[in-house]
Amino acid sequence: MSEPVEKKLNWFQTIRERYAHPSALSKIGVLGMNRRNVSYISRYNPRRLFPLVDDKLQTKELALEAGVKVPDLIGVISEQHAVKDLTDILQRCSSGFCIKPAHGSGGKGILVITRQSEEGYRKSNGQFANIGDLERHVTNILAGLFSLGGRADVAIIEDLIHFDDCFSGYSYEGVPDTRVIVFRGFPVMAMMRLSTAASNGKANLHQGAVGVGLDIGDGHALRAVQFDKPILLHPDTGLNMMSLKVPHWEEVLNLAVSCYEMSGLGYLGTDIVLDRFKGPMLLELNARPGLTIQIANGKGLLPRLRQIEGLSHKKRMSIEDRVAYAREHFTDHR
Amino acid sequence: MASRAPFYILVSLLFFAGLALTLHRHIAFDIPWFPGEQRQTWSIEAKVDFEARGEPVTARLAIPNTQPGFTQLNQQTASPGYGLAFVDRKGGTYAEWSIREATGNQSLYYKVDMLLDPFAIPVEQEPVENIKPNVEQEPYAAAAKMILDRAVERSSSNYTLARELIHEFNNQQQTAELLAQLKPKTLWIAQLLQEAGVPARRIHALYLEDGRRRQSLIEYIQVFDDEDYEVFNPETGVQGQAENMLLWQYHSGPVLEVVGATNAQVTFSMISQEQPFNIALNQKFADNEWLNFSLYTLPLEEQAIFKGILLIPVGVLIVVLMRILVGIKTSGTFMPVLIAMAFIQTSLLTGLIGFLLIVGVGLMIRSYLSYLNLLLVARISAVIIMVIGMIAIFSIVAYKFGLTEGMKITFFPMIILAWTIERMSILWEEEGAKQVMIQGGGSLLVAILAYMAMNLDWVRHLTFNFMGIQLILMALTLVAGSYTGYRLLELKRFKPLTKLDKQ
Numbered sequence: 001m002s003e004p005v006e007k008k009l010n011w012f013q014t015i016r017e018r019y020a021h022p023s024a025l026s027k028i029g030v031l032g033m034n035r036r037n038v039s040y041i042s043r044y045n046p047r048r049l050f051p052l053v054d055d056k057l058q059t060k061e062l063a064l065e066a067g068v069k070v071p072d073l074i075g076v077i078s079e080q081h082a083v084k085d086l087t088d089i090l091q092r093c094s095s096g097f098c099i100k101p102a103h104g105s106g107g108k109g110i111l112v113i114t115r116q117s118e119e120g121y122r123k124s125n126g127q128f129a130n131i132g133d134l135e136r137h138v139t140n141i142l143a144g145l146f147s148l149g150g151r152a153d154v155a156i157i158e159d160l161i162h163f164d165d166c167f168s169g170y171s172y173e174g175v176p177d178t179r180v181i182v183f184r185g186f187p188v189m190a191m192m193r194l195s196t197a198a199s200n201g202k203a204n205l206h207q208g209a210v211g212v213g214l215d216i217g218d219g220h221a222l223r224a225v226q227f228d229k230p231i232l233l234h235p236d237t238g239l240n241m242m243s244l245k246v247p248h249w250e251e252v253l254n255l256a257v258s259c260y261e262m263s264g265l266g267y268l269g270t271d272i273v274l275d276r277f278k279g280p281m282l283l284e285l286n287a288r289p290g291l292t293i294q295i296a297n298g299k300g301l302l303p304r305l306r307q308i309e310g311l312s313h314k315k316r317m318s319i320e321d322r323v324a325y326a327r328e329h330f331t332d333h334r
Numbered sequence: 335m336a337s338r339a340p341f342y343i344l345v346s347l348l349f350f351a352g353l354a355l356t357l358h359r360h361i362a363f364d365i366p367w368f369p370g371e372q373r374q375t376w377s378i379e380a381k382v383d384f385e386a387r388g389e390p391v392t393a394r395l396a397i398p399n400t401q402p403g404f405t406q407l408n409q410q411t412a413s414p415g416y417g418l419a420f421v422d423r424k425g426g427t428y429a430e431w432s433i434r435e436a437t438g439n440q441s442l443y444y445k446v447d448m449l450l451d452p453f454a455i456p457v458e459q460e461p462v463e464n465i466k467p468n469v470e471q472e473p474y475a476a477a478a479k480m481i482l483d484r485a486v487e488r489s490s491s492n493y494t495l496a497r498e499l500i501h502e503f504n505n506q507q508q509t510a511e512l513l514a515q516l517k518p519k520t521l522w523i524a525q526l527l528q529e530a531g532v533p534a535r536r537i538h539a540l541y542l543e544d545g546r547r548r549q550s551l552i553e554y555i556q557v558f559d560d561e562d563y564e565v566f567n568p569e570t571g572v573q574g575q576a577e578n579m580l581l582w583q584y585h586s587g588p589v590l591e592v593v594g595a596t597n598a599q600v601t602f603s604m605i606s607q608e609q610p611f612n613i614a615l616n617q618k619f620a621d622n623e624w625l626n627f628s629l630y631t632l633p634l635e636e637q638a639i640f641k642g643i644l645l646i647p648v649g650v651l652i653v654v655l656m657r658i659l660v661g662i663k664t665s666g667t668f669m670p671v672l673i674a675m676a677f678i679q680t681s682l683l684t685g686l687i688g689f690l691l692i693v694g695v696g697l698m699i700r701s702y703l704s705y706l707n708l709l710l711v712a713r714i715s716a717v718i719i720m721v722i723g724m725i726a727i728f729s730i731v732a733y734k735f736g737l738t739e740g741m742k743i744t745f746f747p748m749i750i751l752a753w754t755i756e757r758m759s760i761l762w763e764e765e766g767a768k769q770v771m772i773q774g775g776g777s778l779l780v781a782i783l784a785y786m787a788m789n790l791d792w793v794r795h796l797t798f799n800f801m802g803i804q805l806i807l808m809a810l811t812l813v814a815g816s817y818t819g820y821r822l823l824e825l826k827r828f829k830p831l832t833k834l835d836k837q
Binding site for chain 1: 710711713760765766816817819820822824825826827828829
C-alpha cells in the first residue's frame with residue numbers, strides 16, 4: 001500500500017525540484033514572456049517604431065544621424081541582378097567583412113568572413129568559402145530566407161569589427177557583444193554574450209553561447225551561464241569568467257542610453273561591440289529583447305523596471321544623469 | 335490600469351451573452367447538453383379499407399399536423415396504383431387517393447412519424463367557424479334546450495359550461511337517449527355549446543400505446559376560450575389532454591370520406607421508437623421556414639461543413655493556451671490546428687504516420703533542393719509539387735498493398751505541409767536537428783491535443799448546437815491574451831534563479 005504512495009510523492013518531489021513555484025519567481029521579480037509582451041513591449045514600444053530597429057539599414061542611418069558609432073557600411077545589395085557586383089563591392093574592403101540580412105532576427109543569416117586571401121574567404125570557423133557560396137548566401141537573403149515571414153530583404157555588407165584584445169580567450173571564434181537593456185532611457189541590466197564551440201561561433205545563448213551577467217555599476221562579471229546553467233570557466237578556453245571586466249564601461253552605457261533618444265523605444269535591447277580602434281559601437285537594436293539576461297545576472301528585471309517606472313522627474317534627466325543614477329542604484333557594490 | 339475596465343466589461347459581456355444564448359437554446363429548444371440523447375417518436379399507421387365496385391374511387395383521409403406536444407416529422411403512403419395528393423381543405427390537411435377503376439377489397443396505408451416534443455411549434459389551428467344555429471324539430475329542440483338551460487345555470491365560463499353540459503347528458507339519461515336518436519351525443523354537445531355562444535367542435539383523437547394495432551379514433555369535444563382551448567372527454571367530462579393523446583383530426587370535417595366505394599373504415603396501429611435527438615431535430619427543422627437561428631435549417635451537406643468550421647475555434651483556443659500558459663514552441667502559429675483538422679479526417683494513427691512520412695521524406699528531398707541555389711518562391715513551389723507527388727505515390731503504394739487507410743493521406747493541407755517542410759529545413763540548417771525536434775515535436779503535441787479536444791463527441795455536439803459557445807470561446811481567448819503571469823515552461827527555465835536566492 002505504501003509503495004504507490006511513495007512513488008506518487010517521488011513524482012511530486014521531482015516536479016518541485018524541476019519547476020519553480022510562481023510565487024518564488026515573482027518574489028525575485030522575474031519578468032515572464034507574457035508580462036514582457038503585454039506590460040512592457042506593447043506599452044512602451046510604439047508599433048510604428050518597430051521598422052526602425054527591425055531594418056538594420058534604417059537603424060544604421062538613424063545612428064549615423066544621431067552621431068552614434070556603428071560599423072562602417074561597405075555596400076548594400078538589394079536586387080537579385082546586383083548579386084554579380086558582389087566581387088566588386090568586396091574589393092573595397094581590405095580584409096574582413098560581414099554579410100547580414102537587413103531584416104534578420106535572432107542572428108540568423110549573418111556570415112562573418114575574417115580574411116580574404118588566395119584560398120578564398122575564410123569564415124569565422126576557419127572554413128573557406130568561395131565567391132559562389134557568398135553569392136548564394138546573398139541570394140538567400142534577398143529571397144527572404146532569414147527574415148520574419150519570408151519577406152524579400154536586402155543584404156548589408158559591413159566592415160568587420162576588430163574586437164578588443166581584452167576579450168581574447170573569453171570568446172571562441174565570433175565577436176563577443178554586450179547586451180544592455182535600456183528602459184525609458186535607463187540602463188537596467190547588462191550581459192555579455194560569448195560564443196563557444198558548442199554555439200558554432202554564434203553569440204546566441206540558446207545555441208550554447210555563454211551569457212555573462214554584468215554589473216551595471218562597473219561592468220564586471222557577476223555570473224556566467226551556458227544553457228541556462230551556471231559555469232565558472234569558459235568551456236573551450238578554460239579562462240575564469242569571473243575575472244572578466246568590460247573596459248570603457250561608462251562609454252558603453254552612454255552609447256546604449258543614447259539609443260533610447262535615437263529610437264524612441266521605451267523597452268529596448270542594445271547590442272554593443274567593443275572595437276579595438278573605435279571603441280564601443282552599436283551593432284543592432286532589438287525591440288523584443290529576450291529574458292535570458294535575467295538568468296545570466298541571477299536577478300529578475302521587474303524590481304528595476306518598477307523602480308524606473310516609479311521615478312517622477314525622469315524627463316529632465318540628461319543621458320549622463322541617467323547613467324549615473326543606474327550605476328548607483330543597480331550595482332552589487334555600493 | 336484604468337483602461338482595463340472596458341476590456342473586462344467587453345469580456346464579461348461576451349461571456350454572459352454566450353452563456354445566455356446557450357442556456358436559451360437548451361431551455362427553449364430542448365437541445366440536450368450531451369450528445370446521444372434519445373427522443374421518443376411515434377410511428378402511426380392508418381389503414382383505410384373499403385370495397386370498391388369497379389367505379390372511380392376517391393378516398394380522403396384527414397391527417398394530423400404539428401400540434402402542442404407533437405411535431406410531425408415525415409409521412410409516407412403505400413397505395414399501389416392510386417394517385418395521391420396532400421390537400422388542404424376546410425382548415426385541415428387530407429391525404430387524397432384517387433383511382434379510375436378498382437374492384438374488391440382495397441387497403442390504403444398512410445404512415446406518419448410524430449416526435450414527442452414539449453416545444454413543438456404548432457401549425458395554427460383553424461378557428462371554429464360559426465355554425466348557423468340549427469333549427470331542430472320538436473321534441474328534440476325542447477329537450478336540448480332543457481339540458482342546455484340547466485348547464486348554463488350551473489356554469490360560469492366556457493370550460494365549466496362544457497363540463498356541466500356533459501354531466502347533464504349523463505344525469506338526464508332519458509333526455510339523452512331521446513336526443514341520441516337524432517344524432518350522436520358529441521355532435522349535440524358541440525352544437526349546444528355553439529348555441530350558447532361558445533366556440534366548440536367535435537374532434538377525433540388517438541391514444542398512443544406502444545405496439546397497439548387496429549385502434550380507432552375516439553371522439554372528443556374541443557372548447558375554445560379566445561386563443562386557448564381545452565379538450566373534454568364527452569363521456570366523463572374530464573378536462574385536459576393526456577400526454578399520449580394525439581389529436582388526429584381537429585377541424586369540423588369528416589375523418590374519412592370515400593366516394594365510389596362502400597364499407598369504408600380506418601384503423602390505426604402504432605409503435606414507439608427512440609431516435610437520437612439530432613436526427614429528430616433534423617427532421618423537425620427540415621421543412622420549417624420559421625426564422626430560427628439554427629444550423630439545422632441548412633441542407634445536410636452545409637451542416638457537415640459547419641460541423642468542421644465551428645470546431646476550429648476550439649483548436650485555436652488550445653493553441654492559444656498551449657502557447658501562452660505552457661509556452662510550447664510550434665512551427666507556424668496555427669499549423670497545429672490545420673494538422674489536427676487533417677487528423678480528424680484520417681484518424682490519429684494514420685494521420686500521424688502519414689504526416690511524419692511526408693515531412694521526413696520531404697526534408698530529405700528539400701536538403702537536395704538547397705544545393706540548387708533557388709529563389710525562395712520557386713523553391714517553395716518545388717516543395718509543394720514534391721509534396722503532391724509524394725502524396726500520390728504513397729496513396730498508390732498503400733492501395734496496391736491493400737491499405738485503404740493510406741489513401742486518407744490526401745486530406746493533409748498540401749501548402750501547409752510544404753511550408754512546414756521549408757521551415758523545418760531552414761531550422762535544421764541554422765539551429766541543428768535538436769531545434770527541429772523541439773519545434774516539430776511541439777507542433778505535433780499541440781496538434782494531437784487539439785485533435786483530441788476537437789474529436790470529443792461532446793465538444794462537437796456543443797459547438798454545433800450552441801452558437802453561444804463561440805462567444806464564450808472568444809471571451810476565453812481575450813482573457814488569455816491579457817494574461818501576464820508566468821508560463822509553465824518558464825517556471826522550469828527560471829528555476830536556477832530561485833536556487834541562487836537561497837544560497
